[in-house]
Amino acid sequence: MSARPSIDELNDRVSAARAEVEARGETFYPGASRVHLAAFPPKERWSDWVELDSRAWPERVERRYMLVPTTCFNCESACGLLAYVDRETLEVRKFEGNPEHPGSRGRNCAKGPATVTQLTDPDRILTPLKRAGERGEGKWEPVEWDEALDDIAGRIRAAIDEDRHREIMYHVGRPGEDGFTERTLAAWGVDGHNSHTNICSSGARAGYHLWMGMDRPSPDHENAQVILLVSSHLEAGHYFNPHAQRVMEGKKRGAKLIVFDTRLSNTATHADHWLSTYPGSEAAVLLSIANHLIRTGRYNAAFVERWWNWQEYLEENHPDEAVTFEAFQQVLGELYAKFTFEFAAAESGVSAETLAEVAEVVAGAGTQLSTHNWRSAAAGNLGGWQVARALFLLNALLGAIAVPGGTYPNAWNKFVPRPIRMPPRHPKHWNELTWPAEYPLSLMEMSFLLPHLTRQRKTHLAVYFTRVYNPVWTNPDGFSWIEMLTDPERIGLHVALTPTWNETAFFADYVLPMGHSSERHDLTSYEQYDGLWIGFRQPVLRAARERLGETVESTRDVTPGEVWEENEFWIELTWRIDPDGSRGIRQFFESRERPGEKMTVDEYYGWIFANSVPGLPEKAAGEGRSPLEYMRRYGAYEIGRTVGPLYEERVPEGEMADVSIDGAGRAYARTGPPPSPNVVPMPPLEGDGEGRRRVGVEVGGVVRRGFPTPSGRLEFWSGTLAAWGWPELAVPGYVRSHVHRSKLGEEGMCLISTFRLPVQIHTRSANAKWLNEIAHTNPLWVHPKDAVRIGVGTGDLVRVETRIGHFVVKAWVTEGIHPGVVACSHHMGRWKTGDGPRQNMATVALHQEGSGWGMRQKRGTGPFRSDDPDTARIWWTDVGVHQNMTFPVQPDPISGAHCWHQAVRVRKAGAGDRYGDISVDTAKSREAFRQWLELTRSAAEHSPDGTRRPWWLLRPVRPERAAYDLPRPAGNGDPNRNGPP
């Protein structure tokens, strides 16, 4: 027997073997995380992976797969998926996580793997459909793509040619992509982007935006000492899977988790400190913690002095004070002194002792405090944006901003690669339906007011796209949406782009089937840790066929039926809008490689990956691939990590030509902006009026990058709020919510209607059978004390009365809810009036008499025969209640966000009430709209510079500067009431 080599020799051998294998881009050790997640197939075997067929058990039948990455489309987290494509049949058999994805790292929630059930949904829309009867009548006929495209393009072309740009609107749910569609609208010169954001995250985002110029938090949970979540973010929030895994890693490292949640959610059960705050009191609690930090001197005074705009605050608000930091500290203490633990306890219902304990935990975090608020309290309450302001105040006090374990601005952890042929132009017109003058500070479009604004202003939309969006169901006041969609005076043509039937599509003129996550191209990048990455969504069967050597001309060639992808649709539509290129639109969708021909998605993404993603070409070349091939193979690329505190970064000499520094320390230079491949939205900052551009802010004698705010610093005091009519709310503060106890009356309760169920996602997952089996109803959470008062037990019917109507739902009596508050998840209550999807939708009868509407469930879901044997196994009938229809619009006058929480009365259901009943008077909806409108301070009266909106605030498809000017008043001074300028 030969002697074994020495330990050193063996070490050298194995080191050399590893280096050699990894140099080829292959995996030396099995699995990405070899102990617990050892099941990932190594990437070098993704083209031919063998697994036993579980359905053949107990026979050992091998199946061969191609593993093709894509990106989940079921929520905005954009987690990586690996599609298992059967090499024999070229069908997708299942989805698992993509271990190469930097955000999700191979982990997924239930919604990712459930994608396969959406692909095979027997009720899927497989061909373009055209309305055959009246809108909403449910009669459809198949239509060729060509016919639909020509019709739609013709109407858009006419609108553009006749200067009716405002009549084109694209209304998007969660975009799930970065930039393609906004680029399309910019190419058309149309200010027609309309997002759902003001019913979602814009309240919190307005708060963040006002603080730091960027509108989203990017918490570094995994390195935090203290994690503070104002939400059930750990189970169901935005980016929750990538964040949740990092929250748990942070906890494993010893971090303390503080959760503000009125409900005992799954997130609350994981908390070290769970605060069941009364809805709307969150800011008061946060400010009491801030007061504790200030009062006890436990804040990072050096950071505050360095980076807050305290000088500006003192100068504007305390002109008699010396402008010294000591004076500011004194004022700061006085400002928040009233937010005692006792005050916060009275507002929130959480004891002062508990609040003091939690404040101490926060005080001990140092700079490692990661915080997050996305919707939750900020989306529920009047003044909800102040929740985010108050939450970020804690980070700002501790200096826990863009440092390990702190909270970063999203734009520094997000990478949007510059696309090919970026349209340089901005729309010339201002869209008053989405950006009305009453809401000059609205973070995003006032989308949920559309039925009211089109009625009030007698506006007509020639072409209205709803894209993977279902406002009839998702938005408040759904009957007003139905009234609008069925009114040809207001909606000329409604085109629903959707992979799945929904309540809004029932009222469309065209229903155009679009692909699910494995059937479309998109680019994504989200703030999920301190790093930069891009994810690539792709039609996996297209990529699989190309791996086999086939050429695929169009994604439509590999999708079921006539399903298409949006990007190719937009390219085709644009060419038909501007067939000869004379309108200057088509050029943005022309091939650079083949002038005069259409750009392909391969060219579009191939160019981006080759030219706008640093490091990717080199990485790909190292494996002998083109950048596009690399992305088709791995589905994601990490550009960098550990971005760090960019605000401290010194502005390089090369950007400092003819520098000028003003009295506030803002530095301007004549140098143009350095070319950047990252076009993540950032606020445009004013120059110095002499041709210089803002480059940074002088801090500590050095010009640093600072923050993209008017002051260049963190804006504790918002000069923007002060100048645009809200000086009393210009610092982080507490606004008593519209559901504050003092406003509810004797029998009033607060209804929380915004929380999600972890396995569902608004309307997108309605056809996912696995998910529906897990969660399919939404009972009303009622505290036992309230249940006794109301006289109901679990399962009893209750009538929940809102301002405009009522709904009837089952009670679930639980101590997991704050007394005086009821809660109902918004995920359920899908419905149809006739034929339609059979999974998880009730069949209902609609009744209208004038402004009075009623809905009654005729039957729930049930088993049915189809190609899928599982549909015969549906064992449940209850699909929940559509509560949103009974909610009036409640727009916050500053952020523009819908304030979801409802002041309600809850009664035991009467003899005539039936489960799922809904009753609404849309005349009352209009009255509610008018009353909330009265809270606003319109730009017409309050604009400090004659514009509609502060120029520096973020805005999708930003119009040209002249379009910001308010029209000259011809009557009462309100530009909207006078009609278009």
Next chain:
Amino acid sequence: MELFRALGSLIEVPAAEHARVAAALGLPAVPTAAEHAGVVAQQRYPYASVYLGVEGMMGGEARDRIEGFRRALGLGREGGPRRGVETSADHLASLLGLLASVDEWRREESDSARKALLTQARVTLVWEHLASWTGPYLASFEGCGVPFYQAWASLLGDSMARLDREMAFPDYLPAPLRGAPDPADPRREGGPAFMGALFAPARTGVILLRDDLLRLADETGLVCRAGERRYVLNSFLAQDPGAALEWLAAHAEDWSGRVAATSPAPVARWWSDRATATARLLRELAADVETAPFEAQCAASGVQNASSGVQNTSSKSHDATSDVRSAAPKASTSVSAAADVR
């Protein structure tokens, strides 16, 4: 040393990549998944907590200690600057991977103070969390019947011995060994405690595998019932406590000798002494059985009987569907596969 990371990877579920790792190390052909299951997954659980914890189970304080050590190193950021370190703290692959990583960080560290800290961390990792248990653990592979694992255990043992020669270890025992309670005496602590402690190596100094119980049955003629280890041993004690205790005592004495040279001297001595003490206790108990039934000894403590429940099951000991005679180890392994890690 990369060698440790490579050796760690080989105790995981076999994958195709293992072939080239094994080839680089000159090891025999990699085992099949069934061999891994039979030798490792169902018998030699590769988690430190099983061998260092007072309950002989995965997790608990023994794992917490290691997690605390990782936190002190600033770990827990998967994919962070210290990428490649596993997150399952007390798995042997994690510990060996961490050792390789600490070596790398130490090599790359330019700051002398931090380098010194990493040097100390390396000593702590090896002494407290690896050398404290790998000696007896690797000894348990002797006679496992799969050449790959025998060669792997031999190579890892040699590599650990090399560390023993190179490193200056503390002059006190690793904390888990210092704090490990003695084997439970059923006469004072009752039957369940005794039974639990028998499967906690940190209390007995002995690793008692499922294969060992099969040998016990084979050599004593007792009926081996299908079930987890504790259940099987209970049934032996119900059938013939004297024979079972004698066999266990002999097994502990054998262990005392087997572990005597597998670890750094103080650690090896601790394991050997502990096994000897266990053997002594078992001999006493076996002798007492001559004068009083074993159940009575346990009952005397007023604590629940070790073999409670055994009476019921032993009355069915002729049920052919559940009894397994310890004939071929292969067959018995497959029958008992479902039980035990907890």
